[in-house]
Amino acid sequence: MQEGDMPKVRTIQYRTILNSHVRFTTEFILRLEDGSTGTGAAPQGETISIYEDRKVSITPETIIQAIQNDGIMGKSISQVEFDQYLQQNISTFGRNNAYSLSLAFFNAERQTRSAFELFDRQPSQLRPPRLCLNILNGGWHAYTNPVLSDFSEFMLVAKSDDIQEVIGEHNKIQKAVKARLNTQTKTVVSGNPVNIFSKKDNRAPIEFLLDTVESLGLSGKYDLMIDASAGDLWTPEGYRLAITDNSTYSSEQFMEYWKGLIREYHLRFLEDPFREQDAETWRALTTSQEDVIVIGDNYYSSSAERIEIGAAGHHTHAAIIKPNQAGTITATRRAVEAAQHTGQIVITSHRSISTEETFISLLTCMVGAQYIKIGPLETDYSSVVRLNEIIRLTEPL
Numbered sequence: 001m002q003e004g005d006m007p008k009v010r011t012i013q014y015r016t017i018l019n020s021h022v023r024f025t026t027e028f029i030l031r032l033e034d035g036s037t038g039t040g041a042a043p044q045g046e047t048i049s050i051y052e053d054r055k056v057s058i059t060p061e062t063i064i065q066a067i068q069n070d071g072i073m074g075k076s077i078s079q080v081e082f083d084q085y086l087q088q089n090i091s092t093f094g095r096n097n098a099y100s101l102s103l104a105f106f107n108a109e110r111q112t113r114s115a116f117e118l119f120d121r122q123p124s125q126l127r128p129p130r131l132c133l134n135i136l137n138g139g140w141h142a143y144t145n146p147v148l149s150d151f152s153e154f155m156l157v158a159k160s161d162d163i164q165e166v167i168g169e170h171n172k173i174q175k176a177v178k179a180r181l182n183t184q185t186k187t188v189v190s191g192n193p194v195n196i197f198s199k200k201d202n203r204a205p206i207e208f209l210l211d212t213v214e215s216l217g218l219s220g221k222y223d224l225m226i227d228a229s230a231g232d233l234w235t236p237e238g239y240r241l242a243i244t245d246n247s248t249y250s251s252e253q254f255m256e257y258w259k260g261l262i263r264e265y266h267l268r269f270l271e272d273p274f275r276e277q278d279a280e281t282w283r284a285l286t287t288s289q290e291d292v293i294v295i296g297d298n299y300y301s302s303s304a305e306r307i308e309i310g311a312a313g314h315h316t317h318a319a320i321i322k323p324n325q326a327g328t329i330t331a332t333r334r335a336v337e338a339a340q341h342t343g344q345i346v347i348t349s350h351r352s353i354s355t356e357e358t359f360i361s362l363l364t365c366m367v368g369a370q371y372i373k374i375g376p377l378e379t380d381y382s383s384v385v386r387l388n389e390i391i392r393l394t395e396p397l
Contacts, residue, residue, distance in 0.1 A: 008033040014060040030104035038107030042096035043351035049298030056094030083328035102328035134375030144376040146194035153227035225269035282315040302326040304338035311342035318345035349373035361389035
């Protein structure tokens with residue numbers, strides 16, 4: 001694109017809107033000189049990595065004034081250049097604010113350019129990803145089908161990419177899960193009521209879920225996935241399972257713990273089994289077995305550089321991509337490219353606190369991501385909105 005053809009930012013404004021936890025968040029409204037307008041609001045995570053913002057004290061007015069003072073308004077600028085500016089100021093603006101602005105610019109450009117053009121690819125039939133379906137939730141933030149567990153999510157990964165078939169089966173699974181959970185004893189974890197099984201052990205929800213799937217005759221159609229979010233388990237003494245039996249493991253012991261679950265339950269996908277700073281143990285698990293796909297989420301925090309380093313060191317088999325972790329649209333695309341050219345499986349994911357924004361659906365389909373983490377569909381309608389967009393995007397041409 002020639003400089004004269006590049007967009008120019010005319011104005012940036014903001015409003016506050018509600019996210020999926022009914023809390024107010026900032027949405028930026030960016031208008032280009034040609035009148036095209038885009039909005040952007042960032043999601044948020046509850047179990048965040050050490051690389052993400054904890055708290056950035058800056059007002060939207062201050063950010064907009066800084067952009068004005070830095071001469072960005074009225075200047076011919078591409079998405080890559082705008083994102084480069086945001087990346088340079090990310091420590092001041094905050095990662096979520098930077099992503100919201102980048103997304104607003106992208107959405108403004110979508111008013112006059114096709115998604116294929118913006119992603120530098122020829123128009124073609126898009127394929128749906130396979131769904132990693134959120135079924136049971138544990139940890140300190142368990143709301144939907146909550147169970148007593150140290151691990152945040154127990155998922156079923158569809159082997160088919162037929163969304164209609166998978167959602168029909170998902171609904172049967174959810175109905176059976178809810179009926180069985182209604183008979184379980186309840187306890188409270190971090191202020192949230194959760195279901196407790198006969199033993200305080202992370203094996204209990206695994207057995208519950210696999211038994212439910214088997215009772216419906218669906219065992220061969222889904223793989224088991226666990227998101228351990230193990231950075232939250234780390235203490236100075238080691239990995240502590242504080243919610244179940246309060247046992248503590250060294251890195252080597254925790255690797256053996258995971259190997260036991262892999263053997264016993266045919267665990268196929270394992271996300272964040274160790275903390276971000278335990279690289280050698282990541283490598284040891286990934287290289288010592290071939291049964292489970294080791295996935296870096298918080299470990300990479302959607303950074304192209306960290307993905308390239310981890311892939312070169314054989315730390316993982318797959319990388320999760322979350323756009324607001326990357327900080328800009330350009331950084332998100334570079335993270336995907338880093339995963340793809342190093343042979344990592346690409347799994348996209350939304351965050352637990354979200355808006356109705358559907359960029360993650362577009363990204364998933366345009367880059368050909370093999371999987372997307374989604375749900376819980378029955379209690380998070382924003383997940384349904386994103387899935388509907390995937391259905392629209394992958395309709396036959």
